Amino acid sequence: MANAAPSGRTARRPASIPGSKPSQAADGGASAQQAASVTSRALALLGTFDAEHSVQSLSAMARRAGLPVTTAHRLAGELVVWGGLEKANDGYRVGQRIWRLGLLAPAQQNIAEVAAPFMQDVLFVTHNVVNLFILDGQEVLLVERMSGTGAGQPFRRVGARLPLHASAAGKIMLAYGAKELFTAVSQRLEPHTSRTITSPATLATEIERVQALGYATTEEEAGPDNYGLAVPVFLPNKQLVAALGIVTRSRPASVGSVVPVLNIAARGIARRLGVEHLPQ
Amino acid sequence: MANAAPSGRTARRPASIPGSKPSQAADGGASAQQAASVTSRALALLGTFDAEHSVQSLSAMARRAGLPVTTAHRLAGELVVWGGLEKANDGYRVGQRIWRLGLLAPAQQNIAEVAAPFMQDVLFVTHNVVNLFILDGQEVLLVERMSGTGAGQPFRRVGARLPLHASAAGKIMLAYGAKELFTAVSQRLEPHTSRTITSPATLATEIERVQALGYATTEEEAGPDNYGLAVPVFLPNKQLVAALGIVTRSRPASVGSVVPVLNIAARGIARRLGVEHLPQ
DNA sequence: GCCAGTCTTTCCGTTGGACGGAAAGCGGCG
DNA sequence: CGCCGCTTTCCGTCCAACGGAAAGACTGGC
Numbered sequence: 001m002a003n004a005a006p007s008g009r010t011a012r013r014p015a016s017i018p019g020s021k022p023s024q025a026a027d028g029g030a031s032a033q034q035a036a037s038v039t040s041r042a043l044a045l046l047g048t049f050d051a052e053h054s055v056q057s058l059s060a061m062a063r064r065a066g067l068p069v070t071t072a073h074r075l076a077g078e079l080v081v082w083g084g085l086e087k088a089n090d091g092y093r094v095g096q097r098i099w100r101l102g103l104l105a106p107a108q109q110n111i112a113e114v115a116a117p118f119m120q121d122v123l124f125v126t127h128n129v130v131n132l133f134i135l136d137g138q139e140v141l142l143v144e145r146m147s148g149t150g151a152g153q154p155f156r157r158v159g160a161r162l163p164l165h166a167s168a169a170g171k172i173m174l175a176y177g178a179k180e181l182f183t184a185v186s187q188r189l190e191p192h193t194s195r196t197i198t199s200p201a202t203l204a205t206e207i208e209r210v211q212a213l214g215y216a217t218t219e220e221e222a223g224p225d226n227y228g229l230a231v232p233v234f235l236p237n238k239q240l241v242a243a244l245g246i247v248t249r250s251r252p253a254s255v256g257s258v259v260p261v262l263n264i265a266a267r268g269i270a271r272r273l274g275v276e277h278l279p280q
Numbered sequence: 281m282a283n284a285a286p287s288g289r290t291a292r293r294p295a296s297i298p299g300s301k302p303s304q305a306a307d308g309g310a311s312a313q314q315a316a317s318v319t320s321r322a323l324a325l326l327g328t329f330d331a332e333h334s335v336q337s338l339s340a341m342a343r344r345a346g347l348p349v350t351t352a353h354r355l356a357g358e359l360v361v362w363g364g365l366e367k368a369n370d371g372y373r374v375g376q377r378i379w380r381l382g383l384l385a386p387a388q389q390n391i392a393e394v395a396a397p398f399m400q401d402v403l404f405v406t407h408n409v410v411n412l413f414i415l416d417g418q419e420v421l422l423v424e425r426m427s428g429t430g431a432g433q434p435f436r437r438v439g440a441r442l443p444l445h446a447s448a449a450g451k452i453m454l455a456y457g458a459k460e461l462f463t464a465v466s467q468r469l470e471p472h473t474s475r476t477i478t479s480p481a482t483l484a485t486e487i488e489r490v491q492a493l494g495y496a497t498t499e500e501e502a503g504p505d506n507y508g509l510a511v512p513v514f515l516p517n518k519q520l521v522a523a524l525g526i527v528t529r530s531r532p533a534s535v536g537s538v539v540p541v542l543n544i545a546a547r548g549i550a551r552r553l554g555v556e557h558l559p560q
Numbered sequence: 561g562c563c564a565g566t567c568t569t570t571c572c573g574t575t576g577g578a579c580g581g582a583a584a585g586c587g588g589c590g
Numbered sequence: 591c592g593c594c595g596c597t598t599t600c601c602g603t604c605c606a607a608c609g610g611a612a613a614g615a616c617t618g619g620c
Contacts, residue, residue: 107376123400318579586596
């Protein structure tokens with residue numbers, strides 16, 4: 001993977017990056033400038049779309065992608081032809097071809113599809129918003145979500161990410177996942193509310209509590225009026241694959257009665273995952 | 281135009297090369313029609329993924345996209361870096377970045393998200409597989425689907441398309457949509473089972489029946505052991521936006537009791553769609 | 561009506577990145 | 591061990607991509 005030759009048409013990075021942390025750091029998607037190859041520019045264009053920018057004008061895309069408008073125009077045109085973007089009067093949107101492609105992505109395809117029916121069952125019983133998270137890097141990724149007609153606006157959307165130390169699902173990952181994860185995460189505990197755990201020691205105690213209880217909770221640690229509860233989803237071979245949980249707007253009265261429901265659903269999901277395709 | 285030098289990157293096959301490499305004149309490349317631009321090649325690569333090919337080797341992708349392996353290798357590499365593809369030992373898959381992008385696509389975002397809770401309610405009452413279709417071109421597109429733990433394997437997956445004349449949702453579109461749609465579709469009525477409607481006259485009668493009843497049914501017209509039932513979802517201004525339905529494995533006993541349930545849910549969906557963002 | 565500002569689209573000369581054949585590396589099979 | 595298919599690196603050639611310039615479309619202010 002030698003870095004490409006420095007000579008670039010537009011601009012170039014001075015020298016190879018000093019290692020630092022690959023992770024997801026720089027490539028925010030929108031902020032990414034410094035495109036070099038044709039493909040990366042087209043992709044940068046796609047990367048400008050997110051939940052807050054699901055409809056954009058051409059020049060907005062160009063600006064956010066750090067591309068000349070002319071270039072953006074040409075590339076966007078090709079994307080539209082292919083179906084990756086759709087063009088309306090008010091701007092560009094993500095095309096349905098991308099959507100259909102996305103349904104083939106592994107994280108989505110296996111777990112979420114298998115889990116959905118079981119999540120329904122939980123919803124029927126508890127009438128709370130039901131979430132399914134998987135671990136992705138040093139965050140949890142919401143792969144499926146369900147809420148009844150009664151619930152208000154959803155807290156998070158499918159595809160959202162949450163930090164490990166400020167979410168019930170994240171605590172599950174910390175408690176039952178690799179130890180390295182804990183050490184890595186506890187380096188940087190960003191506060192989201194006044195109740196977010198920001199001390200590594202406190203977090204360690206909390207994780208021990210989770211391990212002892214078998215479930216994790218959050219109390220306004222991710223956002224105000226946001227109470228979470230999650231249990232692990234283990235494969236038959238004890239491997240942790242996901243965290244199943246609920247979210248409520250006020251402190252749940254009966255944690256004790258919800259946990260068994262979640263556990264039953266988690267076991268059901270695990271059983272089916274074990275039968276069908278193997279973990280990964 | 282008048283291409284000058286034949287020694288081009290794309291063409292290059294005068295008489296000079298001793299090597300044979302016939303290569304079809306017009307390139308019959310399965311799906312992709314002689315792409316030229318860089319972007320279109322990268323996209324052609326993505327386009328090789330579908331439900332039957334969710335994991336592919338590099339050369340398989342190259343073959344299906346009609347690209348040289350070398351080129352495919354380079355492009356796939358860029359896609360992997362960006363997150364559009366994921367590379368495992370057994371081949372490439374669609375990356376989760378595409379999945380997350382896809383969630384922003386309009387068809388998915390608006391209707392499916394709004395409809396989901398109401399579909400839950402239907403599922404709760406009927407215990408059947410619940411489907412939500414929108415019209416897309418001359419087909420219906422499954423944008424959301426729900427099934428309980430009891431139901432067996434799903435008939436269709438989200439993202440699937442069905443012909444208008446062989447699906448309950450499609451009949452709804454024909455009955456309440458634009459008239460031109462009917463004339464266009466009735467030109468080519470492909471049979472899927474022995475019970476599929478293949479005569480324009482029969483279809484016309486069927487559509488009238490749908491208009492009279494207010495709901496549509498199919499009886500093994502799309503596949504064996506496949507019985508469908510669907511109702512329209514109208515916006516407050518009478519515009520048809522979707523079809524909501526259920527699927528069963530045997531002839532449903534009580535159509536009469538399910539239709540009201542579907543209609544209530546359809547009204548609920550419409551009401552919320554009307555309140556929030558306007559149709560399109 | 562006119563001007564100013566923003567966004568979209570076409571045109572076209574220049575050139576640097578994409579192209580892909582060749583070949584090495586890699587594994588499996590008979 | 592030789593054959594076959596897939597993956598990956600290398601590198602000289604050359605055309606497609608690039609993007610500045612400018613016209614067109616549209617809005618809003620005065």
